Amino acid sequence: MNFAQVIGQKEAKESLRRMCAEGRVPHALLLEGPAGSGKLPLALAFASYLLCEAPKDGDSCGQCRACRKTMEYVHPDLHFSFPVVGTKVTSDEYLPAWREALKNTPYMDLHHWLQSIGAENKQGNINKEECVLIARKLSFQPYESDKKVMIIWMAEALGKEGNRLLKLIEEPPHNTHFILISEEPEAILPTILSRCQRLRLARIAEEELAGALQAQGLSPERASEIAVLAEGNFRLALQWSSEADEEEGQLFVDWLRKCYLGKADELVEYAEKLAALGRERQKHLLQYGLQFIQQMMHWRMSRGQMPIRLREKQRLAAEKLASRLAFRQMEQVSELLDRSIAGIQRNAYAKVLFLDASLKMHKMIR
Template identity: 40%
Template sequence: MQFKEIIGQENIKQRLLTTVKENRVSHAQLFLGPEGSGSLALAVAYAQYISCENKSDYDSCGECSSCRKYQKLVHPDLHFSYPFFAKHKDNTALTFIDQWRKAFLHNPYLNLDEWRTYLEAENKQANINIAECHQIIRKLSFKPFESEYKILIMWLPEYLDKEGNTLLKIIEEPAQKTLFLLVAESQDDILNTILSRTQLVKIPPLKDADVQEYLEQHHQTEHAAEQIAYLSNGNLTAALHRINSDDSSYHDLFTRWLRLCFTNDGLKLIDFTEQLAKLGRENQKNFLQYGMCFIRECGMLISGAGSLVHLPEKELIVAQNMAAKVLTIAMVEVIADELDKAHYHVERNANPRILFLDVSLQLIKILKFKTFPQGTQHILY
C-alpha cells in the first residue's frame, strides 16, 4: 500500500514521512481514527515506506522486492494481529491470515462487520486472545529476515482484554528495530496500561470533498457523490455502503418509527421493533446511521440553515414538516444521542429486540410526552 493510494489525509501523510526522514520513528504508535478514516491503510503504507529499499521523499517506490511483498501482505517482517472468532483456544491471527489478506486487499477501509463476513462468524464475539498474545511475543523475538525493522500492525486493540497486559514488557522494551503500530477507533476501550506506552497519531475523519472526489472517480454523478459524502460524515466505509443501499427504504422505515413513537401506538410499535430486529446487523447500523443524518438535517432546518441541507426532495418535505411542527433543537440533540448509543450497542452485539424496544420507549418520552430520558441536561421548549 502506497501513500498515494490513500484518500486525503495529506497532513498525516506528511507527518509520517517526516518521522522517517528525521529518524524519529517511535517504536510504539497508536493510529487513532474513526471508522472509514483510513487509519489501517495509513499504518500499512507507513510500514511499507519504512521498509522500502528505494524510497523517495514522498512515498515508497512500489517496485523494489520489499514493496512487492508488502503489496501482497506477504513480507516476512510484516506481522498482523486483529480480532477473530476462535474455534479453538489455540487459534491465533495466523489461523486466519489468508482471509485477512483477501479482506484487506479487497478493501483497505474495511470494518469489523466486513471482516466478520470473511470469517463466516455470524454473531460470535470477536477478541484477541491470550494465545495470540503469546504468538506475538514469539514471532517478535526473532531478528528481522530482510528489512531493517520487524513491524507488527495490530488492528482494533480495543478487543484485547486483560490478556493484553501480557504484551506490556515487549511493547515497553521491544527487541531492537521492532515497531508496534496499533490501529484503533475508540481510545476509551483500550487498556490504559497499553495506551500509556504508545505515541498517539490522531487521524481525523475524511473531508467531504475527498470522499466526493473518490466517489466521482468511481462512477457516481457529482450530485450523488456530494450528497453521499455529506451524509457519510467523513466515513468512506459508510459512503461505500450507502452506494449499495436503498436510502429511500431507510427513510420510510425511520419516519414510520417516529410516527409510531409520536402516537404511542404500543402494539404496532412492538411489531415494528420485531421488524427492525430482523434486519441484520449491517442493515441495522445503516438504518440508525441514516436516522442520525436525517435528524441532523432537521436540526439544520430548525436553525435556519436550510441552504446547507442535503436531502432528496421527498425526504426534504418530511424533514421540513417535522422541523416546523414536531421537533425542537433540544429534541434533535437528544434523539441523535439515543440513535448514536443504539448504533454503538448494535456494533457490540446487543440483543436487537431489547435494544430497539428500549430506544422506542426513549423516543416516546421525547416526542409524545416531551420529557427527556433520565440523566439528560436539556429543557424541552
C-alpha cells in the same frame, strides 16, 4: 498501499515521513481517529515505506520485491492482528479473508469485517491465544527485511488481554515496530497507551472526500453531496455511493414509523427484530439514524432551504417527519440514539434496549 493512495491526511503523512528521515521511528505507534479517516490505509502505507528496499520522494517505490509483497499483504515481515470470533481462534485462521477484505477496501470498518467472516451477532475480540501468537512471531529474526512490522487493527479489542503484550510493546526485539490502530483509544489499557507514541488523524476534508468519490466514477454533484453527508468518513461515503446502505435506511425509517404510531405489539415485535441483527449491525443502524436525524435538523433550521441528502425514499420520510416535529424533539431523538449506541457498546441486553428506546421515542415524537 503507499502514502499517495491514502486520501488526505497530509499532516499525518508528513509526521511519519519525518520520523523516518530523522531516524526516530517509535517502537510502538498508535494511530487513532474517527471511523473512515484512513487509519488502516495509513498504517499499511507506513509499513510499506518501512519495508521498502528503495524508497523515493517520501514514499515507497512500489516496484521492489518488498513493495510487491506488501501490496499483496504477504510480506513475511509484515504481520497482522485483528478481531475475530471465538475463544481460541487467531487471526492467522482468517488471513485469506483478511487479505481479500483489504484488497476490496482498506477503509473497511469492524462491522463489515465481522459480517464478511460470518460473525453474525458475535463481537470480535483479540484473545489470549492471539497475544501468545504475536509474541511468538516477533521472537524470530526478520526473514527478508531488516525490520518487522506488527499491525494491530482495532487495538481496543485486546481488552485486558493487552496486559500480555506490555513487556513486548515496551521492549520489542531490535527493529520491530508495532502499529496499533484504534477508534476508541480510551478503551485501551492505560499501560499500553503510555508505551505508544500517539498520532491522531482528523476527519477527511470534504473536498478530498469528494475527489476520491469522483475517482470512483461519481459525478461531481453526487460526490459533493455524499461528501457532506459522510462527514469525513470514506467508508460511509462508499456505502452512500452504492445500494449497500439501503436496507439499514429502510429499517430505520420503518422503526421510526412504528415508534410514531406507538402500537405496543408492533413495537415489541420490531424490538425483537432489531435485537436479532447482531451488535455491530445494531450500532451501524443507530449511527445511520443519527445521520438521518441530523439531516432533518439541518433542513428544519434552514426552513427547507438546505436539501436533505438521503436516498429518495428516506428523504421523503425525513421531510415529512421534520415538518411535524419541533427542533427540540429532534434533539431528544438524537440524544436517545447516542445513548442507545453507548448501551450497545456496553453489551446491554438488546431487546430491552430497543423496546425502551421505542417507547421513549414514541413519547418524544408524538
